[in-house]
Amino acid sequence: MGETKKVILRVKRQAGPKHAPRWEEFALNWRPAMNVIICLRDIAENPVTRDGKKTTPVTYESNCLEEVCGSCAMLINGKARMACSALVDSLPQPIRLEPLSKFPVVRDLAVDRSFMFESLKRVKAWIPIDGTYDLGEGPRMAPETQEQAYPLSRCISCGNCLEVCPQVNENNAFVGAAIISQVRLFNMHPTGAMHARERLEALMGPGGIADCANAQNCVKACPKEIPLTESIAEMNRQAWKQALLGWLFG
Amino acid sequence: MSAAATRPDRSYLLRKLHSLSGIVPVGAFLAEHFWSNSYALVGVAKYNEKSQELQTIPFRVIVEAAVIWLPILYHGGYGVYIWLKGKSNVSDYPWVGNWLYTLQRYTGLVAFAFIGWHVWTERFLTQGKSTYSDVEHALRNPYYLAFYVIGVLASSFHLGVGIWNFLCKWGLAATVQAQRAAGKLGATVGFVFSLVGILIVVSFRLNWHPFGHFVTLK
Amino acid sequence: MREPKIIVVGGGLAGLMATIRVAEAGVPVELFSIVPVKRSHSVCAQGGINAAKNTKGEGDSTDKHFDDTIYGGDFLANQPLVKRMCEAAPGIIDLLDRMGVMFNRTTEGLLDYRRFGGTLYHRTAFAGATTGQQLLYALDEQVRRYEADGKVNKFEGWTFLSAVIDDGGICRGICAMDMRSTEVKTFPADAAIFCTGGIGAIFGLSTNSVVCTGSAQSALFQQGVDYANGEFIQVHPTAIPGEDKLRLMSESARGEGGRIWVPRKPGDTRPPNSILESERFYFLEEWYPKYGNLVPRDIATRAIHRVVFQEKLGIHGQAAVYLDLTHIPREVLDRKLEGILEIYEKFLGINPRKEPMKVFPGMHYAMGGVWVNNEDQATNVPGIYAAGECEYQYHGANRLGANSLVSCIFGGGIAGPAAVKYARGLAQGCESTPASAFERERKRQAAMNEALIRQEGGENPIAIWRAMGELMTEHVTVTRYNKNLQQVDAKLRELTDRFRRINLSDHTLWSNQTLNFARELGNMLVLARVITLGALARNESRGAHYKPDFPERDDANWLKTTRANYSNGEIKLTYEPVDTSLIPPRPRRYDVAR
Incomplete structure (x- = not known):
C-alpha cells in the first residue's frame, strides 16, 4: 500500500497577545472535500506536529461553517478569507495559516474584531424605531430598492475588507469599507433616511470615509461580493453634499 | 470622536481639499502648462511669444502663488502625510487598483520633486524670464533630459489616476460601470499627457517643430 | 423602588428579542454570548418566517396557520400558546419590516410571501435566501442601539456554566466563564432568560453551528430545570453532506419549485441531465400528490430514507437524492435563492442552476427543550426563563419550516416582559442573596x-x-x-x-x-x-x-409531554397531558386531502 496523501499545514501560533509568534507544521491525512476548518479539527483531535512533537490544539474562531456568520476569517496563504470555504484541494501546499494582521491577536488564529462592532455603534447603524409595540406595517419599498439594499445587508462583519485595505493600519483608525457600506444601507431605507445626516456626520469624522484612498481591494476580498466600492462612492457623494450644505447654511 | 458633532471634521475638509486641489487648480494648471509648452512643437518664436504672454500677466506673483505654488505645496505636502498614514500591501494583493494606489504615491513624490526642481530652475534661476533657449540648453544635459522624461511621465500618470480617484471619491462615478468609465477616462488622460509631454521634450531636444510649416508670418 | 437586573444568555433571535423587550421596559440587561451576537446560529436560517397575512387572495388566516402548525406537529404541542404565536406572527412581520429587514417585495412594494413545507398557502416572508441572517441583524442593530445608550451590557466571548440557585431554590444569577482569560465569575440577577439555541453537536454532524451544543440547557437540567420532549429531533430532508457540517439546503428550494427525484433504474450512473423525464422517479410527488415536494420535513426525510435504504435507489448507490432546480429560470433562482445556491456552489464547486444538487437528510432542529409553562416561558425554577429553540413549547412532534424564526421572536418577546414582571414583583432581589x-x-x-x-x-x-x-x-x-x-x-x-x-x-x-x-x-x-x-x-x-x-x-x-427531571445523578421521566383544548387531534396524513 502506498503512503496516504498528506496535507501540509503551517500554522502561525501565538500563545497570547504579548507572546512572540512561532510557526508549527502539521501533516494531515488528505480526504476529499477537505477545508481548512476540517484541518484544524484534525489537529485538535491529534495535536502533534509534523516532526512528532506534542503541541496544543490551535485556537481559532468558527461557528456556522457556511460563510454567513463571519467568524473564521484568517490569512490563508497570505490572503484574507474564510476558513470554512477554503477548500484544501484549491490551495497550494504547504498551506500557511496566520491570524488577520489588522486586529489584535487573542491567541493563535483568533483575533479581536470588536473595533468593527464599535464602529457600527459610531455610525448609528440601525433603524431608530419608536418601539416594539404594534405600529402597523413598515414603509413600502420598491422591489428595485430592496434588490439594491439586500446585498448590502448581507455583510457578515468578517473584517476581510479591513484586512486588505492599505489605509487600515496601526497609524490610521479608518473604519473600513464594511461600515461605510452599512451607512449606505441604512440611509437607503425610508425610515433610516430620516436620520441619514447623523450617520454621514459620523462618517465625516476622524477615521471616516475621507480615509479611503480608492485602492479598491475591499471589493475584491469581500466573501459576500458586496459592491463596497459603489457604497463608498455613493456615501462620498452624500457626505460632501451634506458638508457643503452644512458649510453654506450650517 | 463625539457622535454629536454637527460639522464635518477638519481632517475631512483637508482631505477633500487635497483631492480637489489635485484636479483644480493643479491638474488644470498642468493641462495649461502642457498646452502652452506644446507651442515648442510649432516653433521657437511662437514658443517665446507664448511664454512672454504668460510671463507678463498682471498680478503675476500673486496669481502664481495662489494658483500654482500654494496648491502644489499643499497637494504634495498633505499627500505625503496621507502616504505615511497608509501602508501598501501590493505584494500580498497584487490587484490593479492596489498597484495604482501604490504607484500613485511614488509617482506623486517623483512629480513633486521634479516640479520643485523645474520651478527652481525655470522660474527662479531665470528670474521668471525663461525662454526656449533656456529649456533647450537644459535638455542638452542627459541627466536633465532623463529627469524631464521621468517627471513628465510621473506627472501624467499621477494626473490620470488622480482623475479616476477623484471621480470615485466624490461619488461622481458611483456604479461599477461608471467607475469603469472613469478608469478609462483617467487612462486616456494619462496616456495623452504622457505622449504630449514626451513630444514637447523631444521638440526641445531635437529642435523639432513639426507644426512649424503652418506658420506664415516669419 | 429598586431597579431589577436581568440577564439574557444567548444572543440569537430569541435572546436579542428578549433583550430588546427588557431594555424597552427600562430594565438594564446583561447579555451573555459565546460568540459576538451577530455571529449567532440564527444567521443560518435561510428560507423565511411564517405569518398568515393572506396577501395572495388565498383565504389564509392565523387560524389556518395555527391548524397547520398543530397538525404538522402531530398534536403534541400545547395549543393555546401556539395559537397566540400564530396570531402574533403578522405583527412580528410588521415589526421586523419597521426594523428595516430587507424582505423581498412585490411590484406594489409590499412584502412578498412564498410557499413552504406543510402548508398550501403563500405564508412565508423572506429576505433572499438568508432570512435568518437578515432578521438577526435587524435585532442585533436594535440591541446595539440600546448598548450605545448604556441600557444593554454585552458579555461576548463568555460561556454560561451554571445558574446560581439559592437555598430557597430561586435563581439569583449565573456563573459564567470568560473564554479568553478562563476567569470564572458570578453575576447576580433577579431573573435569567436562556435562549441558548439548538443541540446539533450532540449528533456530531448536523446543520447547526459549532456553538449549538445544548450545553447550557444540560447544565440547567442538571441543576433541576426540567427538560421536555427531548426525543423529538427534526432531521431536515435536504442537507449537503460534509465532513465538518451538513450544510442546509433550504426548504425554499422546493418552495420555489425544486423537485426531488432519483433515477428509476437502481445504480444508474449516467449524469443527471442525460436521464430522461420518464426515467426519473419523483417519489414525493407520486406518493404525496397533494403536497408533493412540500410535505413536512419528517415525511420527506422518511421518504428519502425509504428510497435510499429500502428501494436502493440512491444516486450511484450512495446515500443521496437529487434536488433539482435546473428547470427554474435562472433570474428567478438568482433573485430568490441566490444565498443558498451560492453555498452549494462554494462548498462543492458545482453550479446547481445547471446540475441537480445531491442532498441527504441531516439532523436539523430540536423540537424538545427546556420545559416552560403554558403562559410566559417560565421554567420550573423561579427566575429562570427560556425561549427559542432551547425550549419545547411550539412545535410539538415536528416543526414546520419557517416556524422557528417566528417562535424565537415570539418566545423571546414574551419572556422579556415576563421576566421583568417577575423581577419587579420579587420581595427580595438578588442583592439580598448572601455573597x-x-x-x-x-x-x-x-x-x-x-x-x-x-x-x-x-x-x-x-x-x-x-x-x-x-x-x-x-x-x-x-x-x-x-x-x-x-x-x-x-x-x-x-x-x-x-x-x-x-x-x-x-x-x-x-x-x-x-x-x-x-x-x-x-x-x-x-x-x-x-x-x-x-x-x-x-x-x-x-x-x-x-x-x-x-x-x-x-x-x-x-x-x-415527556418531562425529564434530574435528581441525584438520575434522569427520571414523567408525563403530563397535552392541552388539546382548541383543535381535537385527528390523523395526520399528507397523501390525501384533509
Missing part, C-alpha cells in the same frame, strides 16, 4: 475547570464527541428501535466514563478552547441520554419520532 451563595457556585465551577486542566488521562474529547455523534445519528434520528436505543444508552454511559479520563492536551489558562469544549461535551453526554431515554420510552410513532415496531400514533397512551 456566600455566589461564592459557593463560583468555587464549584472553578474547581471543575481546574480538575479538567490538571488531569492527565488518555482520552481525547473530540474522539469521544465523534463517537457520541455517530451513535446518536445512527440510532436516535430517523428510525428508532428499542433494542438499539438501549444499547445507545449503555454506550453513552461508557462514553461518560471515558469522558472522566479525558486529557485536554492544552493545559494553559488563556483562550483554551479545548477546556470549553470539554465542559460542553460533559453536558452533551447528559442531554444525549435524556433524548435517548425519551425515545426509548415512547412506544409509538409521532411526527419526527418514528419506530417501525410501533408505526402508528397512539393518542390513547402517548398524547402526552
Whole structure:
C-alpha cells in the first residue's frame, strides 16, 4: 500500500497577545472535500506536529461553517478569507495559516474584531424605531430598492475588507469599507433616511470615509461580493453634499 | 470622536481639499502648462511669444502663488502625510487598483520633486524670464533630459489616476460601470499627457517643430 | 423602588428579542454570548418566517396557520400558546419590516410571501435566501442601539456554566466563564432568560453551528430545570453532506419549485441531465400528490430514507437524492435563492442552476427543550426563563419550516416582559442573596475547570464527541428501535466514563478552547441520554419520532409531554397531558386531502 496523501499545514501560533509568534507544521491525512476548518479539527483531535512533537490544539474562531456568520476569517496563504470555504484541494501546499494582521491577536488564529462592532455603534447603524409595540406595517419599498439594499445587508462583519485595505493600519483608525457600506444601507431605507445626516456626520469624522484612498481591494476580498466600492462612492457623494450644505447654511 | 458633532471634521475638509486641489487648480494648471509648452512643437518664436504672454500677466506673483505654488505645496505636502498614514500591501494583493494606489504615491513624490526642481530652475534661476533657449540648453544635459522624461511621465500618470480617484471619491462615478468609465477616462488622460509631454521634450531636444510649416508670418 | 437586573444568555433571535423587550421596559440587561451576537446560529436560517397575512387572495388566516402548525406537529404541542404565536406572527412581520429587514417585495412594494413545507398557502416572508441572517441583524442593530445608550451590557466571548440557585431554590444569577482569560465569575440577577439555541453537536454532524451544543440547557437540567420532549429531533430532508457540517439546503428550494427525484433504474450512473423525464422517479410527488415536494420535513426525510435504504435507489448507490432546480429560470433562482445556491456552489464547486444538487437528510432542529409553562416561558425554577429553540413549547412532534424564526421572536418577546414582571414583583432581589451563595457556585465551577486542566488521562474529547455523534445519528434520528436505543444508552454511559479520563492536551489558562469544549461535551453526554431515554420510552410513532415496531400514533397512551427531571445523578421521566383544548387531534396524513 502506498503512503496516504498528506496535507501540509503551517500554522502561525501565538500563545497570547504579548507572546512572540512561532510557526508549527502539521501533516494531515488528505480526504476529499477537505477545508481548512476540517484541518484544524484534525489537529485538535491529534495535536502533534509534523516532526512528532506534542503541541496544543490551535485556537481559532468558527461557528456556522457556511460563510454567513463571519467568524473564521484568517490569512490563508497570505490572503484574507474564510476558513470554512477554503477548500484544501484549491490551495497550494504547504498551506500557511496566520491570524488577520489588522486586529489584535487573542491567541493563535483568533483575533479581536470588536473595533468593527464599535464602529457600527459610531455610525448609528440601525433603524431608530419608536418601539416594539404594534405600529402597523413598515414603509413600502420598491422591489428595485430592496434588490439594491439586500446585498448590502448581507455583510457578515468578517473584517476581510479591513484586512486588505492599505489605509487600515496601526497609524490610521479608518473604519473600513464594511461600515461605510452599512451607512449606505441604512440611509437607503425610508425610515433610516430620516436620520441619514447623523450617520454621514459620523462618517465625516476622524477615521471616516475621507480615509479611503480608492485602492479598491475591499471589493475584491469581500466573501459576500458586496459592491463596497459603489457604497463608498455613493456615501462620498452624500457626505460632501451634506458638508457643503452644512458649510453654506450650517 | 463625539457622535454629536454637527460639522464635518477638519481632517475631512483637508482631505477633500487635497483631492480637489489635485484636479483644480493643479491638474488644470498642468493641462495649461502642457498646452502652452506644446507651442515648442510649432516653433521657437511662437514658443517665446507664448511664454512672454504668460510671463507678463498682471498680478503675476500673486496669481502664481495662489494658483500654482500654494496648491502644489499643499497637494504634495498633505499627500505625503496621507502616504505615511497608509501602508501598501501590493505584494500580498497584487490587484490593479492596489498597484495604482501604490504607484500613485511614488509617482506623486517623483512629480513633486521634479516640479520643485523645474520651478527652481525655470522660474527662479531665470528670474521668471525663461525662454526656449533656456529649456533647450537644459535638455542638452542627459541627466536633465532623463529627469524631464521621468517627471513628465510621473506627472501624467499621477494626473490620470488622480482623475479616476477623484471621480470615485466624490461619488461622481458611483456604479461599477461608471467607475469603469472613469478608469478609462483617467487612462486616456494619462496616456495623452504622457505622449504630449514626451513630444514637447523631444521638440526641445531635437529642435523639432513639426507644426512649424503652418506658420506664415516669419 | 429598586431597579431589577436581568440577564439574557444567548444572543440569537430569541435572546436579542428578549433583550430588546427588557431594555424597552427600562430594565438594564446583561447579555451573555459565546460568540459576538451577530455571529449567532440564527444567521443560518435561510428560507423565511411564517405569518398568515393572506396577501395572495388565498383565504389564509392565523387560524389556518395555527391548524397547520398543530397538525404538522402531530398534536403534541400545547395549543393555546401556539395559537397566540400564530396570531402574533403578522405583527412580528410588521415589526421586523419597521426594523428595516430587507424582505423581498412585490411590484406594489409590499412584502412578498412564498410557499413552504406543510402548508398550501403563500405564508412565508423572506429576505433572499438568508432570512435568518437578515432578521438577526435587524435585532442585533436594535440591541446595539440600546448598548450605545448604556441600557444593554454585552458579555461576548463568555460561556454560561451554571445558574446560581439559592437555598430557597430561586435563581439569583449565573456563573459564567470568560473564554479568553478562563476567569470564572458570578453575576447576580433577579431573573435569567436562556435562549441558548439548538443541540446539533450532540449528533456530531448536523446543520447547526459549532456553538449549538445544548450545553447550557444540560447544565440547567442538571441543576433541576426540567427538560421536555427531548426525543423529538427534526432531521431536515435536504442537507449537503460534509465532513465538518451538513450544510442546509433550504426548504425554499422546493418552495420555489425544486423537485426531488432519483433515477428509476437502481445504480444508474449516467449524469443527471442525460436521464430522461420518464426515467426519473419523483417519489414525493407520486406518493404525496397533494403536497408533493412540500410535505413536512419528517415525511420527506422518511421518504428519502425509504428510497435510499429500502428501494436502493440512491444516486450511484450512495446515500443521496437529487434536488433539482435546473428547470427554474435562472433570474428567478438568482433573485430568490441566490444565498443558498451560492453555498452549494462554494462548498462543492458545482453550479446547481445547471446540475441537480445531491442532498441527504441531516439532523436539523430540536423540537424538545427546556420545559416552560403554558403562559410566559417560565421554567420550573423561579427566575429562570427560556425561549427559542432551547425550549419545547411550539412545535410539538415536528416543526414546520419557517416556524422557528417566528417562535424565537415570539418566545423571546414574551419572556422579556415576563421576566421583568417577575423581577419587579420579587420581595427580595438578588442583592439580598448572601455573597456566600455566589461564592459557593463560583468555587464549584472553578474547581471543575481546574480538575479538567490538571488531569492527565488518555482520552481525547473530540474522539469521544465523534463517537457520541455517530451513535446518536445512527440510532436516535430517523428510525428508532428499542433494542438499539438501549444499547445507545449503555454506550453513552461508557462514553461518560471515558469522558472522566479525558486529557485536554492544552493545559494553559488563556483562550483554551479545548477546556470549553470539554465542559460542553460533559453536558452533551447528559442531554444525549435524556433524548435517548425519551425515545426509548415512547412506544409509538409521532411526527419526527418514528419506530417501525410501533408505526402508528397512539393518542390513547402517548398524547402526552415527556418531562425529564434530574435528581441525584438520575434522569427520571414523567408525563403530563397535552392541552388539546382548541383543535381535537385527528390523523395526520399528507397523501390525501384533509
